[in-house]
Amino acid sequence: xxxxxxxxxxxxxxxxxxxxxxxxxxxxxxxxxxxxxxxxxxxxxxxxxxxxxxxxxxxxxxxxxxxxxxxxxxxxxxxxxxxxxxxxxxxxxxxxxxxxxxxxxxxxxxxxxxxxxxxxxxxxxxxxxxxxxxxxxxxxxxxxxxxxxxxxxxxxxxxxxxxxxxxxxxxxxxxxxxxxxxxxxxxxxxxxxxxxxxxxxxxxxxxxxxxxxxxxxxxxxxxxxxxxxxxxxxxxxxxxxx
Amino acid sequence: xxxxxxxxxxxxxxxxxxxxxxxxxxxxxxxxxxxxxxxxxxxxxxxxxxxxxxxxxxxxxxxxxxxxxxxxxxxxxxxxxxxxxxxxxxxxxxxxxxxxxxxxxxxxxxxxxxxxxxxxxxxxxxxxxxxxxxxxxxxxxxxxxxxxxxxxxxxxxxxxxxxxxxxxxxxxxxxxxxxxxxxxxxxxxxxxxxxxxxxxxxxxxxxxxxxxxxxxxx
Numbered sequence: 001x002x003x004x005x006x007x008x009x010x011x012x013x014x015x016x017x018x019x020x021x022x023x024x025x026x027x028x029x030x031x032x033x034x035x036x037x038x039x040x041x042x043x044x045x046x047x048x049x050x051x052x053x054x055x056x057x058x059x060x061x062x063x064x065x066x067x068x069x070x071x072x073x074x075x076x077x078x079x080x081x082x083x084x085x086x087x088x089x090x091x092x093x094x095x096x097x098x099x100x101x102x103x104x105x106x107x108x109x110x111x112x113x114x115x116x117x118x119x120x121x122x123x124x125x126x127x128x129x130x131x132x133x134x135x136x137x138x139x140x141x142x143x144x145x146x147x148x149x150x151x152x153x154x155x156x157x158x159x160x161x162x163x164x165x166x167x168x169x170x171x172x173x174x175x176x177x178x179x180x181x182x183x184x185x186x187x188x189x190x191x192x193x194x195x196x197x198x199x200x201x202x203x204x205x206x207x208x209x210x211x212x213x214x215x216x217x218x219x220x221x222x223x224x225x226x227x228x229x230x231x232x233x234x235x236x237x238x239x240x241x242x
Numbered sequence: 243x244x245x246x247x248x249x250x251x252x253x254x255x256x257x258x259x260x261x262x263x264x265x266x267x268x269x270x271x272x273x274x275x276x277x278x279x280x281x282x283x284x285x286x287x288x289x290x291x292x293x294x295x296x297x298x299x300x301x302x303x304x305x306x307x308x309x310x311x312x313x314x315x316x317x318x319x320x321x322x323x324x325x326x327x328x329x330x331x332x333x334x335x336x337x338x339x340x341x342x343x344x345x346x347x348x349x350x351x352x353x354x355x356x357x358x359x360x361x362x363x364x365x366x367x368x369x370x371x372x373x374x375x376x377x378x379x380x381x382x383x384x385x386x387x388x389x390x391x392x393x394x395x396x397x398x399x400x401x402x403x404x405x406x407x408x409x410x411x412x413x414x415x416x417x418x419x420x421x422x423x424x425x426x427x428x429x430x431x432x433x434x435x436x437x438x439x440x441x442x443x444x445x446x447x448x449x450x451x452x453x454x455x456x457x458x459x460x
Contacts, residue, residue, distance in 0.1 A: 001296070001300065009297070079437060081440070082436060082441055083398070083440070084398040084399065084401045085398075086401040086402060087401055087429065087436055088433070090415075090416070091429050091433055094425035095425050095426045095429050098243070098424075098426050099243065099426075172304060175306075176304070176305065176306040176307065177306070179307075180402070182308070183308075183404075183405055190306065190308055190309055190312075193312070194312060197312070197316055201316075203313070203316040203320055204320065207312065207313045207317065210309055211301070211305045211313070214304065214309065215301060215304050218304035222304075
């Protein structure tokens with residue numbers, strides 16, 4: 001979809017939320033839901049940060065690490081991609097305390113979702129790093145750079161641009177998977193929705209608002225990533241033509 | 243820490259629950275694959291549906307599956323239709339993945355050369371025959387691996403059904419945990435089960451992919 005369509009959809013969804021907020025049947029639920037949405041946004045942001053760090057580290061480890069690091073990266077990627085996010089969340093929440101490590105629910109949420117998305121991200125990052133043209137490595141070698149310098153100054157900056165679109169999709173997956181944290185007692189958007197649904201049984205207004213809020217949040221991510229992609233590749237194009 | 247005899251004791255219970263998980267996966271995927279195809283075909287057959295369908299697909303794909311499961315489970319009774327948890331959950335899984343599958347089918351149809359459509363018109367084939375005999379046989383094989391990936395993804399989402407108390411793997415593990423206060427074995431076993439299943443299915447998909455690629459181009 002074009003960026004213009006996305007912006008129209010975002011404005012439309014915000015307008016619908018605003019219009020619904022004027023109806024008494026809906027306005028009753030909005031403050032609580034927005035409170036939950038703030039927690040959802042916090043977990044998404046922190047989880048995304050962790051995911052990017054883990055994804056890039058795991059990709060670098062898998063590509064250039066010595067054998068033990070490579071195995072570690074592979075095991076991390078396979079385990080977190082091969083099991084469900086919910087299983088990982090429950091494992092960290094219920095099983096880890098039995099080994100003497102008790103984490104707060106919020107920490108568990110950020111950790112589990114960040115590590116989960118990071119494992120998927122590692123594969124995108126790996127693809128992006130290997131897609132950087134061979135000539136770039138050769139030129140960096142010719143300039144007598146060390147391996148660390150090559151990665152830091154030449155390869156990664158170019159790889160990051162190629163990583164932006166797949167990471168955009170992953171951030172949306174992350175936003176959606178934050179709904180799972182409602183199952184480990186965190187009062188995020190999904191939790192608030194379920195709680196109010198159980199007390200009032202007004203399913204349609206509550207869930208309509210919730211779906212619209214999630215839609216608006218994921219549109220913000222998509223539009224933001226498109227914008228970032230445009231900015232980043234504009235610099236690249238300029239560099240190439242000069 | 244880890245008690246093997248307890249793990250062995252709960253294994254049959256979990257194995258029984260795994261059948262429910264697999265059942266939900268298969269029914270959900272059949273629903274997703276069929277509904278996805280219908281959506282993709284509708285976009286081609288009736289161009290005016292393209293815009294509403296793409297908005298619908300975007301809406302389904304950008305909201306959490308958990309919310310959709312709750313929505314279906316709680317909203318149907320308010321229309322006087324009461325669905326049991328399993329049906330509501332499978333329906334939600336199917337609809338959610340139908341949105342993803344419809345995009346996969348669309349990419350398959352988009353890859354069919356224009357000349358194929360034109361040749362069908364020239365041969366005076368009806369649109370039904372065109373689809374059944376010319377387009378679908380060419381469009382489906384290349385997208386089988388992509389559909390396979392969604393089958394695995396759908397399988398990994400089945401633990402969400404535990405949120406509406408379907409007695410699948412995760413819910414059973416949680417019940418065992420709350421009855422015995424031992425979460426380590428049941429939840430770890432569930433994790434191992436999913437890991438094993440997804441590793442096996444990933445290699446199966448690779449095999450299918452190789453088989454399809456080996457076939458000579460027609």
